Amino acid sequence: MIICIERECGSGAHVVAEHLSRIYSLPLYDRQSLIREAKTTGVYDQMKKFFEERPTENSYLSISKGDESPEFGRELYEMFRELIEPESFILIGRCGNYIYRKRRDEMVSIFLHAEINDRVKRTMKKQHLDRWNAGKIVDEVDDKRRAFHKYYTGTTWGMAADYDLCLNTSYLGIPGAVHMINEYIDAKFGEK
Numbered sequence: 001m002i003i004c005i006e007r008e009c010g011s012g013a014h015v016v017a018e019h020l021s022r023i024y025s026l027p028l029y030d031r032q033s034l035i036r037e038a039k040t041t042g043v044y045d046q047m048k049k050f051f052e053e054r055p056t057e058n059s060y061l062s063i064s065k066g067d068e069s070p071e072f073g074r075e076l077y078e079m080f081r082e083l084i085e086p087e088s089f090i091l092i093g094r095c096g097n098y099i100y101r102k103r104r105d106e107m108v109s110i111f112l113h114a115e116i117n118d119r120v121k122r123t124m125k126k127q128h129l130d131r132w133n134a135g136k137i138v139d140e141v142d143d144k145r146r147a148f149h150k151y152y153t154g155t156t157w158g159m160a161a162d163y164d165l166c167l168n169t170s171y172l173g174i175p176g177a178v179h180m181i182n183e184y185i186d187a188k189f190g191e192k
Helices: 013-024 031-041 044-051 072-083 101-106 116-127 131-153 169-189
Strands: 002-007 089-092 107-113 165-168
Touching (some): 002 013, 013 089, 013 169, 031 044, 044 072, 101 107
Parallel strands (some): 002 089, 107 165
16 A cells, blocks of 8 residues: 655645554655655665656756656656555655655555644744744745646646545644545455
8 A cells, every 4th residue: 555645835734644654664755855765775866856756957858647757757756656565555745656656556656734823833843933933934945845846747736646645734634634534444454
């Protein structure tokens, strides 16, 4: 089973992913763990901008509808897939729902979002910031993720049709989001 989680900044996605990792005994891949693995395998310099959620400055075209574009998509996605060796895992961000779309039958793709006030409050608490600076970070991170996703996939970040589940953690809370994901996994795969 593959669980790919895309998220708005401050939606609590990492905490949700940690809960799911414990429940399903799956390794969790986030930015830090992927960077460590890329450095260990020697591909970090080639993928640095991808890990930082920034489009490259070269002239490659973004990925467009359906298939990976010549060289750019194939090469980058193959390097990325090689970093994650297990058959089953949880991946936060990095266009996982798109990169692993050919494994759709074994994947659950999730987009977590929340009301702006809740996202700013969570960011204030997590990063020890005042409201203005936390709000600025939330906006900047989401803008960066939106552009990153568009560049690397050619699709619109957060578009409901691209995910199995879109959940609002403002109303569900972290436990409620985990519960809804568990219910969906049970329905899709028939067991935990």
